[in-house]
Amino acid sequence: MVRVLDEDGELVDGAEVPDLSDDELVEMYRQMKLARRFDERAVSLQRQGRIGTYPPLSGQEGAQIGSAFALAEDDWMVPSYREHGAALVRGLPLKDTLLYWMGDERGNSVPEDANIFTVAVPIASQIPHATGLAWASKLRDEEDKAFLCYFGDGATSEGDFHEGLNFAGVFDTPNVFFCNNNQWAISVPRERQTASETIAQKAEAYGFEGVQVDGMDPLAVYKVTKDALQKAKNPDDDELRPTLVEAVQYRFGAHTTADDPSVYRDEAEVEEWKAKDPLPRLETFLKNTDRLDDDDVEAIEADIEDDVAAAIEAAEETPRPDPVEMFQNVYADMPQRLEQQLDWFESIRAEHGDEALLED
Ligand SMILES: Cc1ncc(C[n+]2csc(CCOP(=O)(O)OP(=O)(O)O)c2C)c(N)n1
């Protein structure tokens, strides 16, 4: 397991700090804190009935921000539904993430230059998409682009995982498959997901490299992802482009706000993993190496509070969408079956009126 910082934020023996400037390291910390604070507020908004549902990311900030930090401008990220932190690094406004979870599809309309694929809720369905994107890019001779695909431990049991990784190996596509192994797929624990000792070792069957990294160590995650992206674009003669990264981590909160984890896991397990929390770990390292002090932390916390409050205000001030927008923003050309659904929707709308459709 690759590790740069130990659980107390000390540099592991023989490990090197990745090639990031002091400002970049502090920025990584700021983004992780922003993701954590956003997460707390989003859960509380859902509890107040101001968001429909929400999948918390708390505990997973190191894996999300560390990996997204490694992306170059032209690279792409292909998320699941929990990557709000990674998307934030790529330039997706928090307001959009809130809109999406408020049921407004405009939140899923990614800014042109952010290079983020649309949110995927059907487990693992984004993996073959990511392989396809990378293959298309390779066929177009776009040599300086790699495709980072996120999914969970549960996704590795889906056929789409096998198909996507198998194809990537055979066609040698510029992919990094990033498994956020947070130990649980809703109520199914990691040991019921696979009898393999690690998820990373599954890469061997596809003919390419698998790496296990401490997913609660943002510096290790950054390093492993950066190397994998580099190899995807510019492999040595004897290596294939794809990599499977297994980032070992823990989801501190519920699967989504519709879930109650206390019925399937012990609080003691949660506490054990909280000792590995990526945030104090990076904070201690930055303070010990004179890159950050208490005043900086206070200023960052105040800024973050404002950023999150502004995003919530902007999302809540946005007028409710026209329901036809739920059919938009995924396809450039609408497929026939969506056109049919849209026609049907318009017909019942005309017949009954919006008021009737919105009744409980
Ligand atoms: C194809 C499919 N089957 C089932 C579900 C219901 N479902 C939603 S999340 C989830 C668990 C996913 O676990 P994991 O892949 O570990 O990701 P995590 O939520 O832990 O990030 C399931 C089964 C779904 N969304 N899609």
Ligand SMILES: [Mg+2]
């Ligand atoms: Mg999981």
